[in-house]
Amino acid sequence: MTDVIIIGAGVVGAAIARELSRKDRSVLVLEKNSDVCEGTSKANSGIVHGGYDAMPGTKKAFFNVKGSLMMEELSKTLDFPYKRNGSLVLLPDGADEETLDALFQRGLKNGVKGLEIIDRDRLHELEPNVNDSVRKALYVPTGALVCPFLLTIALAENAAVNGVEFRFDTEVTDIRKEDGAFRVFAGGEEYSSRYVINAAGVYADVIHNMVCPQKIAIRPVRGQYCLFDRTVGSVIKHTLFSLPTAMGKGVLVTPTVHGNLMAGPTAEAVDDREATNTTAVGLETVLQKGSLSVNSLPGRKVITSFAGLRAREKGGDFIIGEDRNVPGFIDVSGIESPGLSAAPAIGVHVAGLVNELDQRPDRKDFAETRKGTPSMANADEKTRQRLIKENPAFANVICRCELVTEGEIIDAIKRPLGARTLDGVKRRVRAGMGRCQAGFCSPKVAQILSRELGISEEEITKSGKGSEILKGIAKHDI
Amino acid sequence: MTYDVDIAVIGGGPAGLAAADSAKKAGVKNILILERDFRLGGILNQCIHNGFGLHTFKEELTGPEYADRYIKKIREDGVDYMLDTMVTDLKLNDDGSKTVTAMNRTEGIIKVNAKAVILSMGCRERARGSMNTPGFRGAGIYSAGTAQLFVNINGKMPGRQVVIVGSGDIGLIMARRMTLEGAKVKMVVEIMPHSGGLKRNIVQCLQDFGIPLRLSHTVTDIRGGKRVEGVVVSRVDDDLRPVEGSEEYVECDTVLYSVGLIPENEITLKMGAKLDERTNAPLVGDDLQIDSSGVFACGNVLHVHDIVDHVTEEAVNAGENAASFVLYGKVSKGAKGLVESAEKNVYVPGVDEDKMTCVRCPNGCLLSVEKGTDGTLKVTGNLCPRGEAYAVSEFTAPMRTLTTTVRVKNGTTKALPVKTSADIPKEKLLECIRALTDVEVAAPKRTGDIIVKNIADTGSDIIATGSVDNV
Known part of the structure; x- marks a missing residue:
């Protein structure tokens, strides 16, 4: 019997797993995909929101502000990219000034530090390329950028190092509570635990409703994004938000923590929980709305587009806590935006809930810190020389666009919860993230994966079973 | 490690090889080619089809054979080259010299101080992402060149049921390659009302195999989950916008993009040079020189050429001009530069069909x-x-040259490019492929080696068009 089963290895599940591993207990994470960070956590804005947007008194507001304050420190402890660039909520000509003021007031109530309403002159000083039609803005200096992949991966890796077990390709199909314990059926096996934590993202209602009599309902909201070449990454410095609507924070334009430019998301309610496809209308909307924030958004410099689903629960707020009908079942559901910003605080809070129910001594050998894969692209010449000296594979460039070497890719595969797919490598070390979108490097990365994992190239996938990149060998089907 | 050279050539593909050869022949002593791949030849190594060299050598060669001619010249010239070596930086020094920074496994970080530099990094393909094609992002979406590498170098199939987007030459060539290796190419869609590829490729790559070319059509949605399951193909109007109601679902497991090439100028940017906003190419003078800096550019890094012969011609000019710069401190007025392709001979539907x-x-x-x-x-x-x-x-009685690969045991690549030593009847193409299905050769092999005698009783031999070394 496991002490705690966490369902879902997204940023929330990973943050909870890490916090739970501070105490002496067994924790098992069940994930239906083949890697961590395969759902909502991989397809979002990568923004650490200041916390002005959520309604005061909501869980969203509380965990957003708290998580946002934790993020910078955490980025140092767990070695993932974070950059405080500040956000600006733009008020276009003709828009209602009260909306901006209401946001400002909301932010103050939520306890967001440093908020300021700034006029056109100050705005243009801060952000010369902002659209000329913008009159005023709410300046949020605490707004920041984070790599959502590496945040999730870092949390999960550190949890794994501290004894948390992860099972991938293991979809939970049923949960029963019997004799004070949970029977969890997943991937054709049965697991049992004393506590279950539901961090299943857009499937959290499905998981919840398996065992809880009082039902919840998630209807995903799709967000489509366009990612631009790094050559235009410095067109703006701040994250530029348009005024929020009922469906979300509106289309933003932002530099990413890796130096690209990004615009999105749309907000479309969808019924299919796998509808991560982009649409012609959606992409057009992103470019059109994005250009309301920035003078001449460089549409020709788009290198890829993608869509993610936000797990919108009908109540509109995060649901975090033990279910009142099913003791030991802890929901962490409805985690849509600002879930990424909130995740570190949610992790601490949920672990606290479990600790209250189930007191355990501290894990004696808890490893607090984690060191990520060294990046040749970001290293100075001296560091590069040292890395190559330690391992010559760091001189073998595999991804030209992002300057990623064989050494980094091998490290990404060999480390705890290492990459086993092309996407897994891409999210860990950025091979294939650049302007050629893996055209040059994917055959090479596939060969490295094949060699390091001891499997044939035909077995290498983009993102788990069913996404094999090859279909047999030449001439054998004539 | 630090090297001092007269000319550093960045990239050992067709442009770099021809430039180095011509600079050497113009009297420059100390030339070093820096190549990121494990062999010289660049993209020609994976272009195993024929049609290269008609201008330069007055005969029809495959890509690897064309490369081989220049690699031999380089070796005879005594030009130095470094393989598996990636250039990461290019700086102009105050004294007019240039420093190229590169790295490789054996020497770590390398500094090359050069009097002149020739940029010949080639180009890359535009990917699906830059087309903003809506839909899912499962496995099975590749640029045509990536598929070409999988098939021609690794001997693997990236898919079995294929739709090709774009009728540029690489797309057309891949339609034939995929077909010959056992895939079903459902169609080639081209958004323009005419093909971007050479007529000969329309004939030999599509018409020979009955592959439909859908002009004024494009893919407007990619469906499937983990793997591509199909695409929606739509007709486009005069403004290239999809026409509502014209959608057709085409089942396939693979989408190949052949939608244009972009010069690869990361290194050029490092020296502070400006690029043309539209073409992404460096701005050069009539002598192919960037801003009188002693840095020259040639080949596809400068503009995308239709045929390699023109790349060679332009690279020869760049090599000569760089040599003048090194030997005499300047390039004389009237030096030769850019080689533009003549207007491309494209396929015009309705006009060309009867001819x-x-x-x-x-x-x-x-x-x-x-x-x-x-x-x-x-x-x-x-x-x-x-x-x-x-x-x-x-x-x-139509005749064709068959170009394909055979599997290699213990080689530096898993496939060896081959061709028929003489043209064979068109209808014998697939029979020859079948006869090659289980052929596996042991490395090493050299260009010209006979692999199979009298293939499928055609009287033609299968000969190696490239080399493969022992691992």
């Missing part, structure tokens, strides 16, 4: 054949006698 396109050279003459009452064939439209011979042969 035959001569494929003996890139001219692509449109031939008409009439059978006289006495049974003799009268050919018109040809610019040279080869056209007449071709038309007669096409009319009576």
Whole structure:
């Protein structure tokens, strides 16, 4: 019997797993995909929101502000990219000034530090390329950028190092509570635990409703994004938000923590929980709305587009806590935006809930810190020389666009919860993230994966079973 | 490690090789080519089809054979080269010299101080992402060049049921390659009302195999989950916008993009040079020099050439000009520079269908054949006698060169490029492929080695068109 089963290895599940591993207990994470960070956590804005947007008194507001304050420190402890660039909520000509003021007031109530309403002159000083039609803005200096992949991966890796077990390709199909314990059926096996934590993202209602009599309902909201070449990454410095609507924070334009430019998301309610496809209308909307924030958004410099689903629960707020009908079942559901910003605080809070129910001594050998894969692209010449000296594979460039070497890719595969797919490598070390979108490097990365994992190239996938990149060998089907 | 050279050449593909050769022949002593791959030749290594060299060598070669000619020249010249070496930086020093920073496994970080630099990094393909094609992002979406590498270098199939987006030459070539290796190419869609590829490729890569070319069509949605399951193909109007109601679902497991090439100028940017916003190419003078800096650019890094012969011609100019810069401190006025392709001979639907396109050279003459009452064939439209011979042969018994690969044991690559030593009847193509299915050769092999004698009783041998070394 496991002490705690966490369902879902997204940023929330990973943050909870890490916090739970501070105490002496067994924790098992069940994930239906083949890697961590395969759902909502991989397809979002990568923004650490200041916390002005959520309604005061909501869980969203509380965990957003708290998580946002934790993020910078955490980025140092767990070695993932974070950059405080500040956000600006733009008020276009003709828009209602009260909306901006209401946001400002909301932010103050939520306890967001440093908020300021700034006029056109100050705005243009801060952000010369902002659209000329913008009159005023709410300046949020605490707004920041984070790599959502590496945040999730870092949390999960550190949890794994501290004894948390992860099972991938293991979809939970049923949960029963019997004799004070949970029977969890997943991937054709049965697991049992004393506590279950539901961090299943857009499937959290499905998981919840398996065992809880009082039902919840998630209807995903799709967000489509366009990612631009790094050559235009410095067109703006701040994250530029348009005024929020009922469906979300509106289309933003932002530099990413890796130096690209990004615009999105749309907000479309969808019924299919796998509808991560982009649409012609959606992409057009992103470019059109994005250009309301920035003078001449460089549409020709788009290198890829993608869509993610936000797990919108009908109540509109995060649901975090033990279910009142099913003791030991802890929901962490409805985690849509600002879930990424909130995740570190949610992790601490949920672990606290479990600790209250189930007191355990501290894990004696808890490893607090984690060191990520060294990046040749970001290293100075001296560091590069040292890395190559330690391992010559760091001189073998595999991804030209992002300057990623064989050494980094091998490290990404060999480390705890290492990459086993092309996407897994891409999210860990950025091979294939650049302007050629893996055209040059994917055959090479596939060969490295094949060699390091001891499997044939035909077995290498983009993102788990069913996404094999090859279909047999030449001439054998004539 | 630090090296001092006269000329550093960045990239050992067709442009770099020809530039180094011409600079050497112009009297420059100390030339170093820096190549990121494990061998020289660049993209030609994976272009195993024929049609190269008609201008330069007056004969038809495959890509690896064309590369081999220049690699031999380089070796005879005594030009130095470093393989598996990636250039990461290029700086202009105050004294006018240049420092190239590179790295490789054996030497770590390398500094090359050069009097002149030749940029010959080539280009990369535009990917699906830059087209903003909506839909899912499962496995099975590749650029045509990536598929070409999988098939021609690794001997693997990236898919079995294929839709190709874009009718540029790489897309057309891959339609034939995928077909010959066992895939079903459902169609090639081209958003423009005309193909971007050479006529000879329309004939030999599509028409030979009955592959439909859908002009004024594009893919408007990619469906499937983990793997592509199909695409929606739509007709486009005069403004290239999809026409509502024209959608057609085409089942496939693979989408290949052949939608244009972009010069690869990361290194050029490092020296502070400006790029043309539209083409992404460096701005050079008439002598191919960037801003009198002693840095020259040639080949596809400068503009995308239709045929390699033009790359060579331009690179020869760059090599000579760089040599002048090194030897005399300047390039004389009137030096030769850019080599623009003549207007491309593209396929025009409705006009070209009744006529035959001569494929003996890139001219692509449109031939008409009439059978006289006495049974003799009268050919018109040809610019040279080869056209007449071709038309007669096409009319009576069409012949083709087969280019493909065989598997390699213990080699530095898993596939060896091969071709038929002489043309074979068109209808024998697939039979020859079948006969090669289980052929596996042991490395090493050299260009020209005979792999199979008298393949499928055609009287033609299968010969190696490239080399493979032992691991």
